[in-house]
Amino acid sequence: xxxxxxxxxxxxxxxxxxxxxxxxxxxxxxxxxxxxxxxxxxxxxxxxxxxxxxxxxxxxxxxxxxxxxxxxxxxxxxxxxxxxxxxxxxxxxxxxxxxxxxxxxxxxxxxxxxxxxxxxxxxxxxxxxxxxxxxxxxxxxxxxxxxxxxxxxxxxxxxxxxxxxxxxxxxxxxxxxxxxxxxxxxxxxxxxxxxxxxxxxxxxxxxxxxxxxxxxxxxxxxxxxxxxxxxxxxxxxxxxxxxxxxxxxxxxxxxxxxxxxxxxxxxxxxxxxxxxxxxxxxxxxxxxxxxxxxxxxxxxxxxxxxxxxxxxxxxxxxxxxxxxxxxxxxxxxxxxxxxxxxxxxxxxxxxxxxxxxxxxxxxxxxxxxxxxxxxxxxxxxxxxxxxxxxxxxxxxxxxxxxxxxxxxxxxxxxxxxxxxxxxxxxxxxxxxxxxxxxxxxxxxxxxxxxxxxxxxxxxxxxxxxxxxx
RNA sequence: GCUCUCAUCGUCUAGUGGCCUAGGACACUGCCCUCUCACGGCAGGAACAGGGGUUCGACUCCCCUUGAGAGUACCA
Numbered sequence: 001x002x003x004x005x006x007x008x009x010x011x012x013x014x015x016x017x018x019x020x021x022x023x024x025x026x027x028x029x030x031x032x033x034x035x036x037x038x039x040x041x042x043x044x045x046x047x048x049x050x051x052x053x054x055x056x057x058x059x060x061x062x063x064x065x066x067x068x069x070x071x072x073x074x075x076x077x078x079x080x081x082x083x084x085x086x087x088x089x090x091x092x093x094x095x096x097x098x099x100x101x102x103x104x105x106x107x108x109x110x111x112x113x114x115x116x117x118x119x120x121x122x123x124x125x126x127x128x129x130x131x132x133x134x135x136x137x138x139x140x141x142x143x144x145x146x147x148x149x150x151x152x153x154x155x156x157x158x159x160x161x162x163x164x165x166x167x168x169x170x171x172x173x174x175x176x177x178x179x180x181x182x183x184x185x186x187x188x189x190x191x192x193x194x195x196x197x198x199x200x201x202x203x204x205x206x207x208x209x210x211x212x213x214x215x216x217x218x219x220x221x222x223x224x225x226x227x228x229x230x231x232x233x234x235x236x237x238x239x240x241x242x243x244x245x246x247x248x249x250x251x252x253x254x255x256x257x258x259x260x261x262x263x264x265x266x267x268x269x270x271x272x273x274x275x276x277x278x279x280x281x282x283x284x285x286x287x288x289x290x291x292x293x294x295x296x297x298x299x300x301x302x303x304x305x306x307x308x309x310x311x312x313x314x315x316x317x318x319x320x321x322x323x324x325x326x327x328x329x330x331x332x333x334x335x336x337x338x339x340x341x342x343x344x345x346x347x348x349x350x351x352x353x354x355x356x357x358x359x360x361x362x363x364x365x366x367x368x369x370x371x372x373x374x375x376x377x378x379x380x381x382x383x384x385x386x387x388x389x390x391x392x393x394x395x396x397x398x399x400x401x402x403x404x405x406x407x408x409x410x411x412x413x414x415x416x417x418x419x420x421x422x423x424x425x426x427x428x429x430x431x432x433x434x435x436x437x438x439x440x441x442x443x444x445x446x447x448x449x450x451x452x453x454x455x456x457x458x459x460x461x462x463x464x465x466x467x468x469x
Numbered sequence: 470g471c472u473c474u475c476a477u478c479g480u481c482u483a484g485u486g487g488c489c490u491a492g493g494a495c496a497c498u499g500c501c502c503u504c505u506c507a508c509g510g511c512a513g514g515a516a517c518a519g520g521g522g523u524u525c526g527a528c529u530c531c532c533c534u535u536g537a538g539a540g541u542a543c544c545a
Binding site: 010011013043045046048049106114116117118120161162166169170172174175181199201205225227232234235266267271272273288289291292294295297298300301302303305307350374419420422423425427428432435436437438439440441 | 471473474479480481482483485492493495504507508539543
C-alpha cells in the first residue's frame with residue numbers, strides 16, 4: 001500500500017483566500033488521517049502576476065492556521081528545466097507538436113466558432129504539419145481524437161468526457177514557458193501525489209490532464225473536486241463579500257481553530273456534531289460525507305464558533321494576540337490590569353479579539369464621554385445618595401478584591417432598601433461610562449481603586465450638575 | 470452556444486427506499502436565569518425546486534423541465 005501524498009498548490013498572485021484554505025484543509029486532513037505527507041507547492045509560472053510578498057503571506061497564513069507541510073514549499077519556477085525536458089521528450093515521441101498559428105488566426109477562428117454556436121477550440125491546423133518554420137511557435141499537446149476519458153471523483157463520483165470535446169491545448173508558450181495544465185501534471189507525477197484535492201473549477205481540466213499524464217506514462221491519482229464557497233449573493237466568494245484573505249481573518253480577531261472548525265463543517269458533516277478538535281477532524285473527515293453542492297459562507301456562524309473557542313481557550317494563550325489587537329486599537333496597556341485577567345473576565349462576552357479590545361478601553365484609559373442613554377438613565381439626582389453610599393464604603397476597603405467590593409454593593413442596596421440593580425447599574429455607568437460590562441465586582445477590581453473612586457466622584461458631580469437645570 | 474457540475478428550513482447540514490407527522494446547528498422570536506452584557510436552560514416559527522416514471526412504498530433510484538455554478542485563454 002503506497003502512502004498517501006496530498007498537496008496544496010496556491011499561486012502567489014494575491015493573499016491566501018479562505019476558499020483555497022477550505023480545500024487545502026481537506027487535503028491536509030487526509031494526509032494526516034492516513035499518516036501520509038502533505039506537500040506545499042507554489043504555482044508561480046504566471047510571471048506577470050506572481051509576487052514574492054504574496055509567497056510570504058501564504059507561508060505566514062499557513063503557519064498561523066497550524067497547517068504544517070511535510071515537503072516544500074516547491075516553486076514551479078525552479079523546475080523549468082524539468083518541464084523543458086518533458087516537453088522535448090513529448091515532441092520527440094510525436095505526442096506534442098509545434099503550432100505556428102498566429103494569435104490573430106486563433107482569435108478569428110474562435111469568433112467564427114462562437115458565431116456558429118460551436119464550442120471554441122483549436123482546429124488542429126498545425127497538427128500534421130511537420131516542416132520547421134522560422135517563426136514564433138507554441139507547443140501543443142496532441143490530444144486523442146476519439147474515445148472517452150473517465151475518472152471516479154472522490155466527491156462527485158463517476159465523471160466522463162468525450163475526447164472529441166477536447167482540443168490540443170498549449171503546453172508551452174511562444175517564449176518557451178510551460179503552462180499550468182502541463183506543469184500540474186508533471187509536478188503531481190514527479191511528487192508522487194496520490195490524491196489530487198482541489199476546487200471543482202478544475203473538473204473541466206481534469207480530462208486534459210489525464211491525457212497528458214497517460215502520454216507521460218504516469219499512473220492516475222485519485223481526484224477529489226471540492227465545491228466552491230459562495231458569498232451570500234450566491235456568487236463565488238470574493239473581496240466584495242468582506243473578509244476573504246486569511247490575514248484578514250486574523251486581523252479581524254478570529255482564532256485559527258474557529259476558522260478551521262467553520263471550514264471543515266462547510267460542506268462536510270459528521271452527524272450532528274458541530275465542534276471538532278483538530279484530532280477529531282483528522283479522525284472523522286472523509287469524502288463520503290462531503291457534500292457535492294456549493295456552500296454559502298456565513299459569517300454569523302463563524303462568529304459563534306469564534307466566541308465558543310474564545311470561551312474555551314486558556315486566557316494565557318490569547319494574551320499575545322490580544323496584545324497586538326490592543327496596540328492596533330491604540331490602547332496602551334501599561335496602565336491597567338494584566339491582559340490575562342482582562343481576558344478572563346471578557347472572553348465569554350466577545351465574538352472576536354477585536355471585539356474584546358474595543359470593549360476593554362475603559363480598563364486602561366479614562367473615557368471622555370458617557371454613553372448618552374446610559375448617562376440619562378442612570379446619572380440622575382436620585383442616584384447621588386446611592387453613589388455616595390457606595391463611595392464611602394469603597395473608600396474603606398483595604399483589600400481591593402472582588403469579594404469585599406461585592407459586599408459593598410450588597411450592603412448599599414440593603415442600607416438604602418434598593419434592589420441590587422438600582423445600585424449596580426449607576427455604579428457601572430460611573431466607572432465604565434456605559435451600561436455594559438463584566439460583573440461589577442470584578443470590573444471594579446480590575447479598574448483599580450484609584451480610578452474607580454475617582455470616576456465615582458466624577459459621576460456624582462455629573463449628577464449634581466444635572467440638578468442645576 | 471457547447472461541455473461538465475449542482476439542487477432539504479434564511480444559512481451550514483442529517484437523511485444512502487420504510488425509523489421522516491423530515492433531525493441538529495447558526496440566525497431570529499418568546500420565556501427562564503440575572504447587577505448590565507454575555508453564557509446557560511426551555512419553547513417557537515421555518516425546508517425535501519417542479520413534473521413524470523421505477524417501486525407495495527420515495528427526501529432518498531431514473532428521466533425531463535426550471536434554476537444556479539464552473540470551464541470553454543500563449544491565467545492558475
